Amino acid sequence: MMRQCLFLLTAMTALWTAAPSTGIAAEPAAVWRRHETAEDRAAIEAVIERFRLAVIAKDGAAISKLLLNSRIVFNEIDDQAAIDKGRGLDVHFDGLGGPGFPAFSRYLAGEKAQIEERFSNVVVVQDGPLALVTFDYQFLSDGKVDNRGVEHWMLRKTDGQWRIFSVVWTAT
Known part of the structure; x- marks a missing residue:
């Protein structure tokens, strides 16, 4: 955690000091605030x-x-290697648009092993009806890590309910 804070502080300092030399004009601090509530965060x-x-x-x-x-x-x-392989079948393949949620749901229904997804370093950024959830994850099968990476969800609040409209992740 301390290392992450130091990295962030170093990066922010570098951006601050680089701004005048790159022609980025300093602007007064914005008087804007996110529209977030404790109730939305809990939901x-x-x-x-x-x-x-x-x-x-x-x-x-x-x-x-x-x-x-x-x-x-x-x-x-x-x-990139997987994208290049996919382009052997479709020159426009960009690595997205695979089988999606229906395939994941079928996987869950047919999986014999005990499975679990663990989340850590969860960050929620919300403004009104839009939220981004980012976290590190581990996907376990029979108690052993099958894959891990970072996962991002986009959520939208409609009819008073938070719904996920995008789930993307890396896997190693």
Whole structure:
């Protein structure tokens, strides 16, 4: 945590000192504030927990209730080698638009091993009806890490409910 704070402080200092030499004009501090509430934060955290519990329960239907719709972006972000391989079949392949959530739901239903997704370093940034949730994750199968990486969710509040409309992750 201390290392992350030092890195952030160093990066901010570098940006601050670089600004005049790059022609970026210093502007007065904005008087803008995010529109966020403790109730929204709690509701977003509840979505995260319901997702986590649904993975453990292998309940794709429960996860689908957390989604804005079943056609959302729900993809691992491929490395360049995987993109290049995909372009052998489709010259326009960009690493997105794979089987998405329906495939994940089928995986959950058919998986015999005990599974769990663990979240750490969770950051929620919200402004009104839009939220970004970012975290480090570990996906476990029978108690062993199957893959890990960083995951980003975009959520939208509609009809008083927070719904996920994008899930992307890296995997190593």
